[in-house]
Amino acid sequence: MTPFRDLWEMARARKGGHAAVETELPHPAPIEALHKISDSQWLSDIGKQVFSAGFNWKVVEDKWPAFEAAFDGFDPWKIRMLSDDALDDLAANRDLIRNRMRMEAIRENAAFLCALSEERRKPAGHVFVDWPKTDYVGLLELLKTRGARLGGLTGMYLLRWRGVDGFVLSPDVTAALQREGVIDGPATSKKAMRAIQTAFDIWHAESGRPMMQISKVLALTVGPTAEA
Structure with a gap:
């Protein structure tokens, strides 16, 4: 090399x-600032990256305030409990990008964040921030295997967006x-x-x-x- x-x-x-x-x-970003990011904000960021993958990012950015309102602030503990009927209603909302599979990915990623938080006994976002830099590929593998639609560049851009080194x-x-x-x-x-x-x-x-x-x-x- x-x-x-x-x-x-x-x-x-x-x-x-x-x-x-x-x-x-x-x-x-400074570690102290990263630790202040709530899991609700992480879920919002995840959702935005999932919807942006292969799509016009400007359209996603413009519609995201409507997503924040429709998903009631992206509290993962609430979003993980959304029923299929509730997802159907969200997928029919003309203020949003009506993609049922990506809507479902938001629910799956809410469950992922909650499970990770329960396992590690700290906010899921802290798990991402505190992950050893010498095993960054392990963090990417975690996002890929346990998250929904978070493999490849999507997971990398998620972490870069928030200033996590990688x-x-x-x-x-x-x-x-x-x-x-x-x-x-x-x-x-x-x-x-x-x-x-x-x-x-x-x-x-x-x-x-x-x-x-x-x-x-x-x-x-x-x-x-x-x-x-």
Whole structure:
């Protein structure tokens, strides 16, 4: 693998200077601020990401206040108890995006948050925030296997949206990881994800930078859009 300092130089050369690279780097939210996010807010964020996947995000953003009202603030302990008839009514609401399967995913994810909170004896959001960074792929696996429609980029964007440190395997980042020999194809297997975790751990040890910044630097070495 290319050392991080050389990846940085590649990004600097493409962007036109160190300052230009620095201005593009995201920053993790403070742990104290992340701990203040309620599980209701997490469920709202989850719902928004689920509805945004493969859909026009601007439409979702514009309609989300109506979702907040229709789902009564997204209290997961209430939402997990919604009946099928109640979901049918929500799916027929013209103020919302009428997708019954994604409505059901919100109920399933409410049950997931409640179960996680009960198991760990703390808010589910704290579980996400406190998860060891050296096992970020384990957190992504948790979202994928126990959440509804939270695999792949959806789970990654959910965590990035809230400022939880981690990488996003955008096309640019994936291409950079393939170039570096970390993976030799799509990042779909557990073996590939563990190899990616190891690579990020090494680059973090070299640079001291959070994973989200390493992810962005990788993207800046590849594509004109630099998605990360």
